[in-house]
Amino acid sequence: MASPDFSLSVADCPLIQVDGWDGALGQFESSLSASLGTKLPASVGETVRQKGLLVIRVAPRRLWLALDDGIEAPSLAVDPDLGCSVSLDEGRVRFRMAGADVAWVVSKCITVDWRAPAAAPGRAVLTSLHHVPVLFLRTGDTACELIVPRSFSQSLSDWISGLDC
Structure with a gap:
């Protein structure tokens, strides 16, 4: 063109997917929000930007963490009883x-x-x-x-x- x-x-798109388990979503989101140092988007399609990190709610229990170029991935310790995370980089x-x-x-x-x-x-x-x-x-x-x-x-x-x- x-x-x-x-x-x-x-x-390349540095990307982390995090999912909260059904029944533990509130606790999962509180923990993730504290770990990231920002509030999470409330509804599907909303985004929140925090220091080179874009948090995108892609489904009711799923978030994508998209990193700006040159930004190191946050250290996430997701409790396996609450949810999981996987790199999609x-x-x-x-x-x-x-x-x-x-x-x-x-x-x-x-x-x-x-x-x-x-x-x-x-x-x-x-x-x-x-x-x-x-x-x-x-x-x-x-x-x-x-x-x-x-x-x-x-x-x-x-x-x-x-x-x-």
């Missing part, structure tokens, strides 16, 4: 897209309404692209991220680069 109104960067890639044409590009990729409150800046939406699960994260008025499986990243990058604005 050759457009001065659109930029795309692709990078090796499996995900972050697409950062910005510019006046970003909403048009997103409309060609996924079924998320750029103007909807659920897709407002600071919100996240789990969706799919060609039957592949992706996380859409709106980061600004003309910026967003897609967190995609590594195995899908090259073909997606090639496809986006081939779009004509």
